Amino acid sequence: MRALLIMMNHAHAFTLTRVTGGRLLLLLRVVGLALITSSALHAAEPIPDADCLLCHGDRELTRTDADGREISLFVDAAVLAASRHATNSCWSCHSDIGPEHPDDGAQVLAVDCAKCHREQSETFGASVHGLALARGEPGVPGCTDCHGSHHVLPRGAPDSPLNATNLGHTCGGCHEQQETEVRESVHGQALARGRREAPTCTDCHSEHRIEPLKGASPIRISERICSQCHASERINAKYRLPADRVKTFLGSYHGLAGRLGSTRAANCASCHGVHFILPSSDPRSSIHPNHLVETCGKCHPGATESFAIHRVHVDLDSGADFGSVVNRWVRRAYLVLIFLVVGGFTLHNGLLWWRKAAAARQASLAGEPRMDVNQRWQHGLLALSFIVLALSGFALQFPDSWAAWMLGSDESIRRWSHRIAAIVLALLGGYHLYYVLLTAPGRQLVRDLWFTRPDGRDFAANARYLAGRGRPAHGQARFGYAEKIEYWSVFWGTVIMGVTGLILWFPVAATQVLPRWAVDVALTIHYYEAVLACLAIVVWHFYHVIFDPEVYPLNWAFWTGRRAPSSPSSAAPRNELADRPGMDSKPGTT
DSSP, rough: OHHHEEEEHHHHHHTSOOOOHHHHHHEEEEEEEHHHHHHHHHHHHHOOOHHHHHHHHHHTOOOEHHHHHEEEEOHHHHHHHTTTTTTTTTHHHHHHHHHTTTTOOOOOOOOOGTTTHHOOOOOOOOTHHHHHHTTTOTTTHHHHHHOOOOOOOOOSSEEEEEEEHHHHHHHHHHHHHHHHHHHHHHHHHHHHHOOTTTTOOOHHHSSSSSOOOOOOOHHHHHIIHHHHHHHHHHHHHHHTTTTTHHHHHTHHHHHHHTTTTTTOOHHHHHHOOOOOOOOOTTTTSSSSSSTTTHHHHHTTTOOOOOHHOOOOOOOOOOOOOOOHHHHHHHHHHHHHHHHHHHHHHHHHHHHHHHHHHHHHHHHHHSEEOOHHHHHHHHHHHHHHHHHHHHHHHHHHHHTTTTHHHTTTTHHHHHHHHHHHHHHHHHHHHHHHHHHHHHHHHHHHHHHHHHHHHHHHHHHHHHHHHHHHHSSOOOSSSSSSSHHHHHHHHHHHHHHHHHHHHHHSSSSSHHTTSSSSSSHHHHHHHHHHHHHHHHHHHHIHHHHIIIIIITTTTTTHHHHSSOTTTSSSGGGGGGHHHHHHOOOOSSSTTO
């Protein structure tokens, strides 16, 4: 008002002078600005609740909507004071109403609950109701239809429309048939008896992101909906329900088909019903013996009574009926048969492999020298620490895996076994640097493992051979390009894993010199470098030392230090290798 009076005073001053065309235009602008400013100030000022209740406190206050229905506009102050919004004022929700209401004739806008309940409103917008509301469909419920308007109560309040005992009636305002079926079902009857664990509408369809389950995947119905209660040890024990209903279903044909992605396989609701779920003893139940043929026939046309009596929830370890007993004993007999037959095959082939491996080991004693004792010890420690690092590392990354099971359920065991193996590998790496820099055999090893021009010729020859054009390369050097690639890959990988491992071991100290995101990047590098190393060992190293037909069943150089003479690459001059530091030309010696 003060701004308006100031503007009016300025306007009066203009009238005392000669009003020219420009001044008249300026006067009109000032008056218009004053009116706009006055309206904005009034709209921004909260309206006291007492002013609202002067009219809305009248029980007789009503209005007629577009459909001709009479709607009460009465607001009970006592009810509002007992609601969750007791600390809010009327204007907190109806901030679009100005002091001229209702004389201004402006239409009152719907309350925007998202101003305070943004997350819930966004979730509701993605629900079946919210999407229908966005499409403009009539009769779609909003926030006040479920929560109420002025009498919003906590869900646990007995009078709340969202209380478990009242929720069915609330949803039944739109879904009458479903509400009737649920009320007569085993779930509705349990809820009526005061069993608070009995599921309500929102337990299956969610709360704000309400979703239709018709057409949902079978595995979603079984694992995410029904299993909430029927896989609960506490609920099953409290109400003496069978504890294996979910487990036995998931192990059945229907459950396995659903887990493999089938959208046509039967789920829990296919047999037990959706809302009208009854125990098998009830003659109205879809799983009552009188209705089994009809129920199974929905998916299996022509199903007979003999077919329909098949049990879906089959537990091979229990069941007293004749069929279950026969099935259990047949299963046990086959387990014994499998153990004897496959165990015999395994023993036979294991001994056969060992005899051939022993023969290959004996033959390698006459081969060319490859590794002295020191190098074999280094290789052994490298292999042992790598295996422990791989098992413990993947056990830490995947705590539910078989690797974690092997190392026990305690994370500290997995963590410290990984760290101890890392320390062993780090010490081994330090010793290897000393070995290759300060010892004659070590320096010779590096010279033999350095890439040379013949390696390129051998690679090109093997590339032509793999393309079916030419013969394979039989290198004359101590090590071929395949072994050199592997050696320098191990060198590079050890440095990468060591640096990133230290960052992960001491993240607080690392962040004193590095940004925080560097720890996350180190974790990513550490993990994927480990995956790369393990796959390289399996695909590259194991082929050349195990699966290559020229060395199968095993290259014994890691144990005897010598390569079998049958290997085509053994054509290197024996005396030249024997004269190198650390090598011995006498068969069987180290």
